[in-house]
Amino acid sequence: MKSVHIATKSKQYPLYLGQNTLTKLEETVAAMKPAVSSVLIISDEAVASRYLDDVTNAIHSDLSVYSFVVPSGEKEKSFENYYKAQTRALEIGLDRHSLVIALGGGMIGDLAGFVAATFMRGIRFIQIPTTLLAHDSAVGGKVAVNHPLGKNMIGAFHQPEAVLYNISFLDSLPVYEWRSGFAEMLKHALIWDAELYAWLRNEVCTLEDLRGDKLIYALDQAIGVKAAVVSQDETEKGIRAYLNFGHTLGHAIEAELGYGTVTHGDAVAIGMLYAILLSERVYHKDLQYKSFVQTFRAYGFPKLPAGLSADRLIELMKKDKKANSGVIRMVLMKEIGEVEVVPVSDELIASTLEEFMDREWSL
């Protein structure tokens, strides 16, 4: 089992990565000070039906362990479920020394984390990520729920006490969820680590290659990027914004199609291709946009869904948190492994988006 040390300004915590990291749960809970008074596991139906018992049994103590299970899917990362979870926490008598366990993918990590961040002004929580994508979301302490007018618009920064990444849980993940998580892995490589990008291209020809030792290696590297970024900038005053590479258009696509219609990673993959094309236009430089398109298609990432309106997407991009007073700030790639945040004029955003749409639909 690997142990990665995550150090942010507000908190340091371990991330355990391996085939069976649940063995760490008991000692992690037992070591917490002040002592944990009770536990609420928050999960979704697809995950709870498979793994809730395993996690409950792994706590091995006489603590009261409760659960709160929501249906699966991004649209459940809602204010309604946030409120229901708070009601459950109050009904079962959680107190300031209770512990929340987020058992699930990024949807649950964000929802449960936000419940923990705000219940009685903040209680402790542990992340037990169950998707590939959650190598990103479980680290760094950003927690949130969606609002119909914008993704992740209501949230907080709240770091977990520990992250237990038990990769045998990934065995039941559908292939499109592997791909969704792989998009964030490619993102980590493209913004920070050219060597990792080259390794992924050479060693991971199809997503089925991402198993066993290769999976652990890739996760370790990608988590390392996320950890390095958040350790330098916990609250997104600067370089943490790099993690939004591909997300400005990605979030707009998700919002426009309706949360859950397209996976987060597929939307981000499309957004990264657009960001690369825009980078070529801003820097007047050939970044091999076409070869990125080929690589992404080979992994199975979809084209931009047909029939979307450029104007509508731009409107949504402007609502994005990265837009300051209406100017869209894009994370652009200077070269593989190096990005920066650049305000881009509406004209260039629009003309490149139109070019991107033409190329997506004609390639």
Ligand SMILES: NC(=O)c1ccc[n+]([C@@H]2O[C@H](COP(=O)([O-])OP(=O)(O)OC[C@H]3O[C@@H](n4cnc5c(N)ncnc54)[C@H](O)[C@@H]3O)[C@@H](O)[C@H]2O)c1
């Ligand atoms: N907080 C952050 O820093 C951060 C970073 C990236 C993404 N996110 C958020 O993460 C979310 C996306 O995360 P996600 O892709 O993990 O989505 P998710 O949690 O909705 O999981 C995807 C689907 O897989 C199912 N599932 C989960 N684990 C499974 C397993 N082991 N076996 C079978 N099925 C399983 C879920 O039930 C769900 O249907 C988005 O809300 C995004 O905004 C947050």
Ligand SMILES: [Zn+2]
């Ligand atoms: Zn993301």
